[in-house]
Amino acid sequence: MVLECGMRRIPLLRQLLACKSIDKLISDSEEPEHALKKSLGPWSLTALGIGAVIGSGIFTVIGTAMAGQKFDHPSLENTPLLHYLILHTALAGRPGAGPALALSLVLVAFVCAFTGLCYAEISSMIPIAGSAYTYTYATMGELVAWIIGWDLILEYAFSNMSVSVGFAAHIVDLLDWFNIHLPLMWISPAYLPTGLQDFAGNNLYDPGWHFGFNIPAFLIVMLLTVILVRGIRESARTNNVLVLVKMAAILVFIFAAASFVKPHYWHPFMPNGWSGVLTGGSIIFFTYIGFDSVSTAAEECRNPQRDMPIGILATLLACTILYGGVAIVLSGIVPWQSVMGDAAPVVNALKKLSIVHASTELHWVRLFVLVGALMGMISSILVFQLGQARIWFAMSRDGLLPSIFSRIHTQFRTPAFATWVAGFVVGIPAGLLDIGTVSNLSNIGTLFAFVLVSIAVIILRYREPDRHRGFRTPFGPVFPVLSIFFCIILMMGLEILTWMAFFAWLVAGLLIYFLYSRHRSEFAHLK
Numbered sequence: 001m002v003l004e005c006g007m008r009r010i011p012l013l014r015q016l017l018a019c020k021s022i023d024k025l026i027s028d029s030e031e032p033e034h035a036l037k038k039s040l041g042p043w044s045l046t047a048l049g050i051g052a053v054i055g056s057g058i059f060t061v062i063g064t065a066m067a068g069q070k071f072d073h074p075s076l077e078n079t080p081l082l083h084y085l086i087l088h089t090a091l092a093g094r095p096g097a098g099p100a101l102a103l104s105l106v107l108v109a110f111v112c113a114f115t116g117l118c119y120a121e122i123s124s125m126i127p128i129a130g131s132a133y134t135y136t137y138a139t140m141g142e143l144v145a146w147i148i149g150w151d152l153i154l155e156y157a158f159s160n161m162s163v164s165v166g167f168a169a170h171i172v173d174l175l176d177w178f179n180i181h182l183p184l185m186w187i188s189p190a191y192l193p194t195g196l197q198d199f200a201g202n203n204l205y206d207p208g209w210h211f212g213f214n215i216p217a218f219l220i221v222m223l224l225t226v227i228l229v230r231g232i233r234e235s236a237r238t239n240n241v242l243v244l245v246k247m248a249a250i251l252v253f254i255f256a257a258a259s260f261v262k263p264h265y266w267h268p269f270m271p272n273g274w275s276g277v278l279t280g281g282s283i284i285f286f287t288y289i290g291f292d293s294v295s296t297a298a299e300e301c302r303n304p305q306r307d308m309p310i311g312i313l314a315t316l317l318a319c320t321i322l323y324g325g326v327a328i329v330l331s332g333i334v335p336w337q338s339v340m341g342d343a344a345p346v347v348n349a350l351k352k353l354s355i356v357h358a359s360t361e362l363h364w365v366r367l368f369v370l371v372g373a374l375m376g377m378i379s380s381i382l383v384f385q386l387g388q389a390r391i392w393f394a395m396s397r398d399g400l401l402p403s404i405f406s407r408i409h410t411q412f413r414t415p416a417f418a419t420w421v422a423g424f425v426v427g428i429p430a431g432l433l434d435i436g437t438v439s440n441l442s443n444i445g446t447l448f449a450f451v452l453v454s455i456a457v458i459i460l461r462y463r464e465p466d467r468h469r470g471f472r473t474p475f476g477p478v479f480p481v482l483s484i485f486f487c488i489i490l491m492m493g494l495e496i497l498t499w500m501a502f503f504a505w506l507v508a509g510l511l512i513y514f515l516y517s518r519h520r521s522e523f524a525h526l527k
Contacts, residue, residue, distance in 0.1 A: 041302055041303075042310040045308065045315075046310070046314040048383050050247070050315055050319060050379075054247070054322055054323070058326050059373040060163060060166030060343050061162065061283060061286070061439055062339075063339035063345030064283060064340070064342075065097060065283040066331060066345075067336055067338075068340065069341075074091055075092070077495065078091065078092070078496075078497060080094060081494065081495070081499055082489070082492035083095075094283075095279055096271075096340070098270060098272060099265065099270075099331040100269050100270040100277050101327045102324060102327050102328055103270075103277050104281035105324055105327055107277070107281045107490075108281050108285050108490075110486065111450075112288050113316060114483035117473045117483075120308060120471045122453060125468075132453045133145055133149035135456040137398070139459040140452070140455070140459065142400075142518070142523055145398075145400075146517060147506060147510070149394070149395045150513075151448055151509075152388075152449055154502075154505050155442050155446050156387050157425055157426050157429075158445070159384050159446075160380075160385060160430070161430045161433065164426065165189060167220050168188075168220075170377065171374070172344075173344050174370050174374065177366065184205075186212060186214075189431070189432060190209055190213060191433050192209075213431045214432070217431050220377070221427035221430060224381050228382070228414065231414055242379040245375040247322070248372060249375070249376070250322050250325075252369060253326065254329050256365045257330075258329055260357070265333070265334070266332060278493040281490055282491070282494050284323075287319075288316075344373070346373060347373055350365060351366055389421075389422045390415070392415070393406050401517070405418045440498045441505075444494050444498050447487045447488075447490055451487045451491075454484045457477075457480045458480050461477065
């Protein structure tokens with residue numbers, strides 16, 4: 001069954017606007033040659049979500065969200081879009097939120113509440129691998145589905161590159177704890193736009209490219225790729241253990257460092273005003289990709305209509321509480337400017353405290369938090385790689401990508417080829433690029449996906465009001481509309497250069513669609 005969402009008389013538009021019915025999406029997923037093993041319950045889903053959300057931002061991107069970025073001269077491309085539209089002035093980099101990152105997190109929490117409820121409703125209606133891609137295919141047609149699928153590939157890949165680079169930085173810190181120092185060229189990115197300095201501020205590399213490769217970042221991606229190829233059950237069990245260790249480390253950091261808070265570090269509370277609060281939220285928001293990662297595993301749930309809302313909303317509650325605690329304590333124990341460009345701000349703040357106070361206790365706390373942070377990185381990469389491979393799988397199953405991406409391993413019943421491709425797509429750039437370069441593009445992709453999912457909820461409320469919903473977003477269309485509004489505001493808090501790169505990526509995707517995908521789509525006959 002095909003629903004043609006829009007004009008019927010023009011053949012090309014009939015294909016571009018053709019929507020799969022929800023019933024067909026579900027029936028396709030149950031074909032034996034494409035069926036994924038159903039092994040996940042609500043606790044595993046919640047653990048997957050927490051693994052993605054907390055493991056990335058709270059240990060890595062929280063530093064750049066708080067301190068921002070600075071360049072030598074003002075430039076239009078490095079200016080947040082909303083700032084330029086309102087004030088018509090260029091900035092010398094993205095302003096940080098400073099101690100007001102706590103307010104940024106409140107803003108993000110509200111947006112996540114609205115978006116999470118939209119995801120909960122639509123994922124309980126359409127429990128199919130593919131997440132926002134699948135939802136738009138059922139509501140807005142093939143062209144929009146391709147755009148969002150292509151966007152999700154960008155989002156997941158660059159998110160994981162960011163976390164992998166952060167993982168490598170924490171490995172370096174762990175080796176430093178044991179007084180082990182490996183050759184710098186093999187533990188740092190080849191591209192360093194602001195150079196590289198040691199703990200004392202001495203210059204190690206000048207800005208630009210240098211000979212080297214971030215081997216730890218590459219290896220962790222490939223190791224987890226092997227785990228994912230072997231099967232989701234093994235992956236979920238591994239992730240559950242990692243999440244428990246990581247949450248313990250976060251709580252240890254909060255309670256151990258709270259006694260060293262200096263309230264004067266919180267003044268001025270908003271050093272860059274509301275512009276800094278907005279851009280801080282725009283950067284930290286990408287960590288909430290955990291909602292999206294949970295919904296991509298819907299097809300592997302035992303009872304998706306019950307388990308998906310539980311997994312998404314429980315993820316939101318747990319992560320918001322933990323994020324707020326870390327942000328408040330971190331901004332109170334070190335000057336907010338000191339975490340600029342730091343891919344390991346939490347453990348490095350503990351290192352500074354242990355040195356200043358000559359505290360053996362803090363020295364061991366740092367080790368425990370460091371190990372927990374590494375576990376967090378691992379769980380994030382695990383979830384993001386799972387989600388990315390499932391996007392490739394879903395798009396291939398619909399004919400938009402070559403069929404080899406939806407080929408299921410005969411023994412493990414996983415999309416092995418798609419998983420391996422996702423591993424190399426993430427692992428190689430992670431060895432070459434720095435955290436600032438790879439993190440921004442994931443943000444705009446995440447927000448764009450959230451906007452389309454919220455629109456899909458409104459469309460399905462109108463088009464299929466009587467279809468069973470395991471969860472229904474309260475207050476009618478109010479929450480989806482608020483989700484759309486706040487996501488667009490956060491998107492406008494990102495730099496103009498990020499917008500330019502995002503549009504370039506979408507143009508490349510459209511070329512692939514019109515030259516290849518639409519001719520092999522199952523709706524190609526509608527031309």
